[in-house]
Structures are given as C-alpha cells and as structure tokens.
Amino acid sequence: MRKLGLGKKGIEHRIKEEAQQLVETFAQANGQPLDPSLPITNSLCNVISLLTFGQRFSPEDEDFQKLVKAFDFVLKLVGTFSHILYELFPWLMEHLTGPHKKALSSVEIASLFAKKEIEKHKEYQTLxxxxxxxxxxxxxxxxxxxxxxxxxxxENLAHCIMEFFATGTETTATTLQWALLLMATHPDIQEKVHKEMEDVFGSSCLTYYQDHKKLPYTKAVIHEIQRSNYVFLCGIPRQTEKDVNMQGFHIPKGTLIVPDLHSVLLDPEQWETPEKFNPNHFLDMDGRFMAREEFLAFGAGDRVCVGEQLARVELFIFFTSLLRAFTFQLPAGVKELSLVPALGITTHPQPYKLCAIPRCST
Incomplete structure (x- = not known):
C-alpha cells in the first residue's frame, strides 16, 4: 500500500479527480432531490480501482456496475437472518432458495471480474x-x-482484490452518506464548515497533507460523523494468539474476540453528549482540534485498520469538495429525515434524498 502512494501526496491527486467527478454528477441534478448513495459508491469504487487495477471505470460501464451492485448486495446481506442460517447450516442452505443464493452468485461475479483484470495484467505486465x-x-x-x-x-490475489473493494468502498461510502444526511439536518454546522473553508482558503484548492490542520472545525465535524455514526455494528473479530489474563478474566489462546467499539465511542464518561452529533467533542476551549484517545473508529494497536490513512484522505477530500460546491438541503415538503440506521454488516442510513444546491461562489 505504501508503494502505491498511501501516505504520500501522489495518491491525493487521484482522489481529488474522483471527488470532482462526484461534484459534477451532483451538479447534473440541478438542485432537484437525488439519492447520493450510488454516485458516492461509484466514486469510491473508482479510487479502489485505480489502486488495484491502475484505471478508473465509467459509471456507464456495465461490468463495473455489476461489480458495484454485487458488492452492495453481499454487504447488505451479511449479518441478516439468512446469512446466519447459511453460516450455521451450509449443507442445508445449499438445497434451499433464498437471498444467500444471489449472494453466492454476486461473489462469483466479483471474483470473475478480478480474475479478468489479473489476466490483463499478466498479458501486459510492467515489471x-x-x-x-x-x-x-x-x-x-x-x-x-x-x-x-x-x-x-x-486465488489469493483475487480474494485480496475483493476485500479491497468490499472494505475500501463500503465503510467510507457509508460515512459520506451519513455526512451529507447530518449536514442537511444540521444546516448551522454545515454553514460553519463552509465559512471556515472560505475564510481560510477562499477559492484556492485544498489538499489533505498541507491543509487539514488549518481547518480545525471541519476536521472536528468529520471525526464527529465517524464517532456518532460508527459504521460497524461491532469491531472486526480477532483471535488471541496466546493465553491472556485481563481484569481478572482468563481468555484462552485461540479465543475469538469481537470488540464492542460502540462502548468507547458512545461512553458517557468520555463524551459530553455521547448520543448527540456534537463537533465540540473534538475542539478545545480555544477552538483548536483536539485528538481524542477514545476515538477508535479505525480500531487500535497492531491490527488497526490497514486502510486508515486512505480513508482519512478520502473523507477529507470528498467532504470538503462537496461542501464547497453545494448547500445540502431537505427536499421541499420534507421536514426531517430518519437518523435511525439500517442494520447490516454496516450501519448505513435509511434510503433518503436531498437537494444539492450549487453555491454562487462555485
């Protein structure tokens, strides 16, 4: 990942190009209600495509859309009753119809797409x-x-590619969907973000590595989106590699550990208003950004999310690009949007539409 530019300025240029494509897609709606989920997913899939395949795909590319829809279906099925039954009784479920059959077909679609790209690379290998x-x-x-x-x-290469797309797209796409929903329902916070960007940079371009520290309020808002609407039901399962004694409990070697990160991200002893969306959680008395040890949206320790740096750059570039270009509002006649998450492997928003109103200064 480091060789691909992760943690360096080189990758940022590619992310900015995809963010601009997303801005142009939103602009085509001319301020009318739109569902942002698919355009956001397409853009983030293309970031992973650039890292994995060395190219981006047009949203009109049929094979690419099949790939996007395949991952979307599989990820929405994970954690459902049908998925649990399949994990418990695979021999039985093989003989029954249901969504698990479509999920298996979707996995095969993704695998074939990856293997097709692998063959192309073998043919035109650039050692x-x-x-x-x-x-x-x-x-x-x-x-x-x-x-x-x-x-x-x-086979492992194909699996790595599929995991890149599954984990590298869904989590960031879900966070951005929550971001736009929260901005539309908190117009005062949205305007403070826009004002900070305008006051600091005017019409100049923003870059993550040079500029994110200059926007403490914007940075606090992004962190609070991740904290208040953590995208996973629980942390990624891990396995103990030796016997562990922790706070009086004996955990044998080989035990499966499922961390409850919500217990930290929503801990009333650590956060002033844990159940509310409050960017001040990450600001000190002077309005400076304040890193918090309790912010564990990417996990912790040696097994912290391998894509953390990529996700941070993506969230900053996409979020700032969209909020500089548009004011996000509820559609006419809609008084509120649901903030109750739809549960799956990720806690994504209920389907919604909003209006992206172009800003005069864009």
Missing part, C-alpha cells in the same frame, strides 16, 4: 514500472513459484 496492486503482486508470485508453502497465488 519495471508497477502501477497498481496487481503489478506489485504478480512478481511475488513468480518469486515463490517453487515454494509449496507460498500463499502468493491467483
């Missing part, structure tokens, strides 16, 4: 100038061809 994840992976396969214990193979 001396790798451009994407597949380019870096293929030489490792060649180095370990004669190693029977090597895990470098095409």
């Amino acid at each position: 001396h100038d790798p451009q994407d994840f597949i380019d870096f992976y293929l030489p490792e396969m060649e180095k370990t061809t004669n190693d029977p214990n090597s895990t470098y193979n095409e």
Whole structure:
C-alpha cells in the first residue's frame, strides 16, 4: 500500500479527480432531490480501482456496475437472518432458495471480474514500472513459484482484490452518506464548515497533507460523523494468539474476540453528549482540534485498520469538495429525515434524498 502512494501526496491527486467527478454528477441534478448513495459508491469504487487495477471505470460501464451492485448486495446481506442460517447450516442452505443464493452468485461475479483484470495484467505486465496492486503482486508470485508453502497465488490475489473493494468502498461510502444526511439536518454546522473553508482558503484548492490542520472545525465535524455514526455494528473479530489474563478474566489462546467499539465511542464518561452529533467533542476551549484517545473508529494497536490513512484522505477530500460546491438541503415538503440506521454488516442510513444546491461562489 505504501508503494502505491498511501501516505504520500501522489495518491491525493487521484482522489481529488474522483471527488470532482462526484461534484459534477451532483451538479447534473440541478438542485432537484437525488439519492447520493450510488454516485458516492461509484466514486469510491473508482479510487479502489485505480489502486488495484491502475484505471478508473465509467459509471456507464456495465461490468463495473455489476461489480458495484454485487458488492452492495453481499454487504447488505451479511449479518441478516439468512446469512446466519447459511453460516450455521451450509449443507442445508445449499438445497434451499433464498437471498444467500444471489449472494453466492454476486461473489462469483466479483471474483470473475478480478480474475479478468489479473489476466490483463499478466498479458501486459510492467515489471519495471508497477502501477497498481496487481503489478506489485504478480512478481511475488513468480518469486515463490517453487515454494509449496507460498500463499502468493491467483486465488489469493483475487480474494485480496475483493476485500479491497468490499472494505475500501463500503465503510467510507457509508460515512459520506451519513455526512451529507447530518449536514442537511444540521444546516448551522454545515454553514460553519463552509465559512471556515472560505475564510481560510477562499477559492484556492485544498489538499489533505498541507491543509487539514488549518481547518480545525471541519476536521472536528468529520471525526464527529465517524464517532456518532460508527459504521460497524461491532469491531472486526480477532483471535488471541496466546493465553491472556485481563481484569481478572482468563481468555484462552485461540479465543475469538469481537470488540464492542460502540462502548468507547458512545461512553458517557468520555463524551459530553455521547448520543448527540456534537463537533465540540473534538475542539478545545480555544477552538483548536483536539485528538481524542477514545476515538477508535479505525480500531487500535497492531491490527488497526490497514486502510486508515486512505480513508482519512478520502473523507477529507470528498467532504470538503462537496461542501464547497453545494448547500445540502431537505427536499421541499420534507421536514426531517430518519437518523435511525439500517442494520447490516454496516450501519448505513435509511434510503433518503436531498437537494444539492450549487453555491454562487462555485
């Protein structure tokens, strides 16, 4: 990931291009009500496509849309009753119809898409100038061809690609959907974000690595979106690699641990108003951004989210690009939008529409 530019300015240019494409897509609605979920997902999928395949896909590309819809269906099914039954009784569910059958078909669609791109890269392999994840992976396969214990193979490569898309798209897309919903329902906060950007930068372009520290309020809002609407029901499961004694409890080696990060992100002993959307949680008395140890949206320790840096850059660039270009409002006649999450593997908003009104200064 570091070789692909993660943590460097090089990747930011590509993210800004996708953010601009999203701005143009929203502008085409001419201020009429729109559902932002699919355009946001398309844009973030293309960021992963650039890292993985070295290219972006047009929203009109049929194969790309099949890929997007396949991941969307699978991720919405995970955690449902049908998925639980499949995990408990796979031998039985194989003989029954239901959404799990479509999910298996969707996984196959994604796998075939990945393998098709792998074959293209093998045909036009750029060993001396790798451009994407597949380019870096293929030489490792060649180095370990004669190693029977090597895990470098095409099947694992396809699985890595699928995991990139599943985890690298869904979480950030869901966070941005919550972001726009919260801005539309908190117009005062939305205007403070816009005013801060205008006061500090005017019409100048923003960059993450140079500018995010200059926008303490905006940064606090993004963190509060992640805290108040944490996108997972629980943390990613882990397994203990040795016996552990913690606060009087014995946890044997090999135990599956599912961390409850909500218990920290919504802890009333740590946050002034844990159940409310309140950017002041991340600001000190002088309005400076204040990092919080209790902010565990990306996990913690050696197994912290591998895509944390990418997600931070994406959220900042997409969020600021959209709020500089538009004022987000509820559609005419709509007094409020539901803030109750729809539950799945992620806690995404209920389907909604809002109006992206172009700002005069855009």
